Amino acid sequence: MKMDSSEKQPAEDNFQGDPTGKQKASGETESSNVQPPPENNTTSQSAGAQEAHTQAEDPSQDKVQAPAASEQVQQQPGGSSDAVEEEEERMGMKKLSEDMYYNYDELYSRPVITADSEIPENLLHLTHSFGYDCGRRANLQLLDERTLAFVAGNQLIFLDVRTKEQRYLRSCSGGGIGTIMAHPSNRYFAVAEKGDQPNIVIYEYPSLRPYRILRGGTGQAYSFVDFNHEGTLLASVGSAPDYMLTLWEWRHEQVMLRCKAFSQDVYRVTFSPDNPGQLTTSGSGHIKFWKMASTFTGLKLQGLLGRFGKTALTDIEGYVELPDGKGWDFESIDTADCNDDSGLFEIEPMNEMVIGRNVSLSSMVKSCLPDSFIWFAQDSNGGIWKLDLSFSNITQDPECLFSFHAGVIQGMDVSSTSHLMATTTLDRSVRIFDFLAKKELTTSRYKQGGTTLTWAPRLVNPSGGLVVVGFEDGVVRLLELYNPQSLRVVAGRSRYGDAELRLKQAFKPHNAAVTAIAYERNGEILATGSMDCTVFFFTVGDRYDPIGFVTVPGPVQGLEWSPQSHGKNTLLVLCRSGHVVEVQSPDPEAQNHGTTYHISGLPTRNFTFSSIKSHIKREEEIARRQALKEKKQKEREAQLKKAKEEGLEPTEEELQEVEEEEELPPLYTPDPPSPLCCGFYSLPGAFWLSMGGYDSGFLYHCKFSEQQGEDLLQRRDEPFTFLPVQNTDEDPICTITFSSSRQLLLCGMQSGSVRAYPLQPPDFHLTSMQAFWALSVHDNQYGQLRQLRCSFDDQFVLTTGEDGNIFSFSLLPQEDLLKALQCSKAKVPSPRVGVEMEGVAQDIEDPSAYSIETAKQKLEMDRMRREAEMRKVERRKMLAELQNQFKQLLEKNQGLPEHVRLHRTELELDWRFREETERMTAQRVREARKELAWEEERHRIGLQKLQERFWDSLESDTVTVVAFQSDHRISTYRLLALSQRFHELKQRGRVGGPGTVGQERWRNKAEAGKDSSNITADQEDLGEEAVMAPHVVRPGGSKLAGRQAEKLRKATEKAERARVKIEKRRKEWAELYATKPNENCEDPEDVRAIRLATENMGDFKLKTAKDFTVPEHLRMNAEKKRAQLVHLEEKIHERKTQMNSRIMALRDTKVSLVSRLRSQAQQLQAVQERLAPHFCSPAPTLPSLLPEETPETKLRYTRTTLQRYGALRAQRACTRGQELEGGQTLLEQLEAELEKQEETPCHTPADMREREVEESGVTELEEEMREVEEIRLLYEEESLLEQMSSSMWQFDAELCLLRHEKLCLDIQMKLADLRHVTLFQELLLLKEFEKRENSLQERLNACVEEEEDLRSKLEECKQALELKRRDISKLQERERAIAATFQASLGENNKFADFLTRVFKKKIKRVKKKEKAGDDEEQEDSDEDSDEESDWDEDEDDSGSESGGPLDDSVCPPNCNSELFENTVQLRERRLDLEELLVEERKTADNLRKECDSLVKKEKVVHGSLKAAEGDLELFNREKQQKLNELDVVVPLRLHQIEFVSNGVVPCSLAPALVLNTVALGGLQERIKELQVEKSEQRDLYRQARQQHVQLIHDRKDMEAKIQSLEARCEQLMLMKFGKLVDLEALQTLSGNRNLEEMRQDSRVREAAYTQEVRQWEMKVTEARHAVTEVTRHHTERLLSMNSLLSQKKEMEDKLNTRQSRMGTQFQGRRHAEEDERQRLYQLVQSQAQEANALRQEINILSRKGGHILPPSQAPLPPLPDAPSRSTRTNPERLNRHFKLGGGHPSTTSQGLE
Secondary structure, eight states, rough: OOOOOOOOOOOHHHTTEEETOOOOOOTTTGGGGGGOOOOGGGHHHHHHHHHHHHHHSSSGGGEEEEEHHHHHTTTTTOOOOHHHHEEEEEEOOOOOOTOOOOOOOSSSSOOOOOTTTOTTTTTTTEEEEEEOTTSTOOOOOEEEEEEEEEEEETTEEEEETTTTEEEEEEEESOOOOOEEOTTTTSSSEEEEEESOEEEEEEETTEEEEEEEEEEOOOOSSSSEEEEEETTSSSEEEOOOOTTTEEEEEEGTEEEEEEOOOOOSEEEEEOOOOOTTTEEEEEEEEEEEEEEEEETTTEEEEEOOOOOOOSSSOOOOOOOOOOSSSSSOOOOHHHHHHSSSSTTOOOOOOSSOOOOTOOOEEEEEEEETTTTTTEEEEETTEEEEEEOOOOOOOOOOEEEEEEEEEOSSSEEEEEEESSSSEEETTSEEHHHHEEEETTTEEEEEEEEOOEEEEEEEOTTOTTSEEEEEEEEEOOOOOOOOEOOOGGGGGOTTTTOOOSSSSEEEEEEEOOOOOEEEEEEOTSSEEEEETTTTTEEEEEESSSSOOEEEEOOOOOOOOEEOHHHHSSSSEEEEEEEEEEEEEEEEEOOOOOOOOSOBBBBBSOOOEEEBOOOOOHHHHHHHHHHHHHHHHHHHHHHHHHHHHHHTTTTOOOHHHHHHOOOOOOOOOOOOSSOOOEEEEEEOOOOOOOOEEEEEETTTTTTEEOOOOOOSSSOOTTTOOOOOOOOOOOSSSSSSSEEEETTTTSSEEEEEETTTTEEEEEEEEOOOOTTTTOOOOOEEOOOTTOOOOEEEEEOSSSEEEEEEEEEEEEEEEESOOOOHHHHHHTTOOOOOOOOTTGGGOOOOOOOOOOTOOOOOHHHHHHHHHHHHHHHHHHHHHHHHHHHHHHHHHHHHHHHHHHHHHHTTTTGGGOOOSSHHHHHHHHHEEEEEEEHHHHHHHHHHHHHHHHHHIIIIIIITTTOOOOEEHHHHSSSSSEEOOOOEEOOHHHHHHHHHHOOOOOHHHHHHHHHHHHHHEEEEEEETTHHHOOOOOOOOOOOOOOOTTTOOOOOHHHHHHHHHHHHHHHHHHHHHHHHHHHHHHHOOOOOOOOHOOOOOOHHHHHHHSSOOTTTTTOOOOGGGGOOHHHHHHHHHOOOOOOOHHHHHHHHHHHHHHHHHHHHHHHHHHHHHHHHHHHHHSSSSSGGOOOOOOOOOGGGGOOGGGGOOOOOOHHHHHHHHHHHHHHTTTTTOOHHHHHHHHHHHHHHHHSSSSOOOOOOOOOOOGGGGOOOOOHHHHHHHHHHHHHHHHHHHHHHHHHHHHHHHHHHHHHHHHHHHHHHHHHHHHHHHHHHHHHHHHHHHHHHHHHHHHHHHHHHHHHHHHHHHHHHHHHHHHHHHHHHHHHHHHHHHHHHHHHHHHSSSTTTTHHHHHHHHHHHOOOOOOSGGGGGHHHHHHHHSSOOOHHHHHHHHHHHHHSSSSSOOOTOOOOOOHHHHHHHHHHHHHHHHHHHHHHHHHHHHHHHHHHHHHHHHHHHHHHHHHHHHHHHHEEHHHHHHHHHHHHHHOOOOGGGOOOOOOBBTTTOOOOOOOOOOOOOHHHHHHHHHHHHHHHHHHHHHHHHHHHHHHHHHHHHHHHHHHHHHHHHHHHHHHHHHHSSOOOOOHHHHHHOOOHHHHHHHHHHHHHHHHHHHHHHHHHHHHHHHHHHHHHHHHHHHHHHHHHHHHHHEEEEEEEHHHHHHEEEEEHGGHHHHHHHHHHHHHHHHHHHHHHHHHHHHHHHHHHHOOOOOOOOOOOOOOOOOOOOOOOOSSHHHHHHHHHSOOOOOHHHHHHHHHO
């Protein structure tokens, strides 16, 4: 690092980020986000990056915390700044000075030069850049108002907008530049580079000095960087493979945060302009939002992926973040409503500007001036635009500042006479540059893109003004370049510009892109190569004429003619597939008169490259191993020699040491072969090749073999020598060129670098190609060099690459370059003489135009076709002349008199000729009949089949009905009768498909089983068996009598009533709890609504989805599909039949109408005959029925018809040889006559009859009668005419309506036909799956039936088990009832209770009621006793052990009630009976339980099989659905139905469009509105339900709290009343007890005595409290006296101090005494204070609780003063407030105080 102290910036620049001039210390608040620089902590960086990568893999945990160093610094927040600085120094952090700069000369990348070579470092100087990498993202930045910056390969170019001057800044890594970004203040700009561990260099502007270097942000390349709004932070994102997002504190070169941005390419990262802690990244298929969150461990990056919803994933190229922190206007999106299901909504823009045609803006930067609306835009089609986005009245039009090529530079060449360069690309333009004046001269655009270009040599065009360009459609254009200023003005037109391109000639030799163009060394022949594997030759002259073409084995990569030093004039054709062909130059004078331009006899030689790189590597490995082996052999011999000299004998292992050789690397041949990059001639028949792919790294010297007869596809040729090229294994040479002196070999590499090798000519074997000079020029990743040329004077080198850049370098030193550039511009050739008067050459603009070869072949075919047609015309003309002559002779013969007229036979030259002709004709007819006999029979049978198929089975033929007064017509459908097969399929379709019935039956039974299993409480009626308690016999010796007995009886009755009430309430609670739903229970209405919504709403999978599950009701098989087909055919037939019947009814109406019109016409004729002619109206033309209206009449004939047909046939036979009118056949002539007969002649009114009536003979009455008759006839005429007209008009109207309906029906029928085709295709597909489906369905049905059977058995078993459980419960209830009855019979204080209990619980052997066969079972029953029996046995044993003496339990003891004893024995018998029944029932229940368990296991197995079968069937249905989805469905649409448009035009392909019904769409739109209303309603309902739910929760909590309080109150009352918690129910059921009553009376007596004693003790306590009060008063007085003493002490001390200050030195002796007295008084005060504290403690203890604490010994206090001082007046009050009287033992307290 070098400090440029001499170039310090002013103070205001150093504090630009902080206007106040105050900067934060790097170790204070920002210290928690600092980590060591990368160069000092490389290991920790890599670990951190790995950790970030690991954590970022999980999208839910996109959090990466700051480095560990920052955490250690953060642990000392309260430390000083020195401690922080020490911590920073310890962790390796550094604080950079504001005025520290790097030295650019030490940073920028320099050329790579071979060591020990004399090649100068400044071999090439960049003079200008003519290109623009417009495809690079964000490749345009604005540094100030007149300077634009963009990346061009390894250069950063600063372009002055006004002067168009360029400045250059070279990359520091040499691996290219990833991206650039300007600082918000425009004082700095960041250059993020590419390469291995690239850096981000921050340069100062405009000095261009390196200010900061950020290291370790990514591994390979940066894709985007951005400053925050304040300019204090920098965010960078890397490209593959790490995609690392890094936040920098760039002024200190420190990493703040680091995290992996995404797992795919990230295109952009930006800071939010309004939210300082927010970032956004976007890229391939994602957009991600980041937030810098502050946690207790430091800052962290939290990432959240943007969701696309139903929209497919897309690459996010750009976005705009709005002030609310979102990437879109959420309100507009939320209120948007799509018109279709595409999910796309176009928001109407506020403003819009049309830039121009063929403009594609990819990025924009705003002017740095405040309040400016000027933007500069990057056009991906090769331009930089200046835009005014003010959208006002004075808005400027868009201005294209600069125009460049767009995309890969396909062709480039330089002039051989001047410093001019021509380029072409696929952007359809050809440009001419003056690289001496550093400007573009002219541009010419065409219909197709250019693919190659060459400049004609001086031999062809001495002025150097001819450029030959090849295009992608196979066209070659000759363009003339000239200076338009040299042309004379024509027709007043003025010329502008320094150069102009004019089309001289255009021809199309190829059908594919032209890839190479080369002139022969003498300039007489032009050769063009193409991707269509052909090479075409043309003669060179004023007009280029084709010679011919040859074919080559592969697409042409390059063409090179042999130099003058070679004897033969040959063309070297380099093919991309690795083939090399040498073609001898064709003769330009040879004339091609054939039908093709293909040159077949031209001598050629072929070479097919075969890889030898693996052989080279193996030889190198063998040589290396041999050298290593020799070295080891020498070392071993030296060791043995040394051992012999030392007298040591070598061991056998040392003598026989043999190394195992490793296997040599295998030989490898790449498949497909490596591509050929370039090549050139060396010697006659020899050439050098540069290969790509696996074979890169060498230059191969090859020559043609003498054996050229092998097949080209099988041919394999190897180079005879090779030349290794350093560092080119992965970077092959793509283009090679020599300087004019051949002293410098220039190579263009795939990595975009240029290599220069000095040579010593003539060096055809390239032996002097050793040292080289290399410089990275174009982009290292995608900037492969396409062309490399030297200027005609070897002063400049020009390069073009695939990155769209064009560079001009100078080969001269800097001093010589300035002298050479004194010439301002290159010379543009002058125009030819008379060029301005020439017309415009014809261009080929149609890409599908014929090529030269295709056009020639077509011309030849047209010529042959014309000749054949001419010969046919001549022969036809001769025949026509002979026929005319013969006709003339016949006419002359007919014109002669009959006696002179010659008979037809006399015109024959010889009758034998006619006979022979007739015989030969008859023979040929017979032969033809024999030959056609099989055909005749085949046609007859075919006709029969056609009749059976198309006529016999025809239900309705086509009938056409035509309107009267228009051309409208309507036709019936040609309808076939439904076949028998159709009716069979229809009958079969009524039966349900197999497997469905069984499955439904299983489902119904399963649901029924579920219902039956839910046994309610009502069904569980235990059938209470009345276990009547026997009459309890009371003991006779009861001592209770009178009032006490009555009281006990009432208590017993009350307890019984309470027990009944409790049982009733318990049963009611049980019923209530039985009806209570469980916690997971839901409302059936809600369940039904949810199921409906699940089935009909939600995010359903499309049928095309792979995971689509076909619903059961939509599953389709062949039978169902066949039923659909049958139903569709039936509907089609029904609709067509209905329409046919209506049309036939209309036809019948027309027939009757025509007959009625004829009768009306006759009436009209009769009326008009009686009218005067001037009263007659013209009668309408009578319509007639056309043949197509009554086609059935064609097959009808009568005898008259047959007779007329015979007459016509005889007449035709008589007039044989004469032509009939119109050439009609007999049937046609017969039909025409029948039609004429059917037509009613239109009679005109009768001719005017002259009625000679004598005037004198006509009376007035006759005249009046005649007028009345005329009036009547006129009325009849008008009525008839109106009736005829209205009838025809009405018929035409009905026909039009019916025609419209039929047209609509035609549309429906066509759609139905398309549907029929689709259904039929589906049926064919389903038939293929039918067999597999049937097998799977049968398997499923078997599993269903088996599971159904098992479930029925299981339900029966469960029901039986439930019944047994009920029986057991009943028996147990009865047993408990017997025990309760026994306990009740005992009564209270029965002295025989233990004996009777032992008798009741005794187990005895009873007489078996069953046979002996049941003894074993009874033995088992006796072994399986119940829990109650065992308990009773234990009680019996216990009672027996406790009894005083043995009693016989079979005999009633003395003084025991015999009735009670007998009752006990009876109850025992009943208990034993119940126990036997319980044992039997339990055994049966166990057997049923085991059976249920086995059935459950079997059901699980069968259920698993059923699930597997259902799964297989589901997979099969899914596969079947996928196959059905592959079928195409035709949907006809009208143009107005297509709303899928792009830029107002319907696209060519409607593949991405979606077809849906308008009604369905409208319904969905209406449904959206309904759903919105429903949504609001549901929200209200939900809100109300939620409020109700909350209220219920609160109510429940209140009730629970109330219950708890009541329970606590109840427990408290129990404790107060009973002294413990008791069972109230048991308490209520208890009856009276004598002992309890006696104990209660005793307790009442004792309670009275105790109450009296308590009163006495309370009086004593009161006296003790009074004593304590008195003692407390005395203590208070003593404290007051102590306080007064302390006050007096204070006054005395003040007086002593005052007096001491006044006394002189004479009182020094008395001072010591006073000091002693003062010390004594201090001690006294301290002792008194201790005593006072002790008294306070004692008083406090006595006031709180009783205790016996004696006060400490104390000295007698001095007497209290009379008047206390002012300072101690409030102390008594405070003491009185502090020492309050409380309860205690006054006697004890007074004793303690005494």
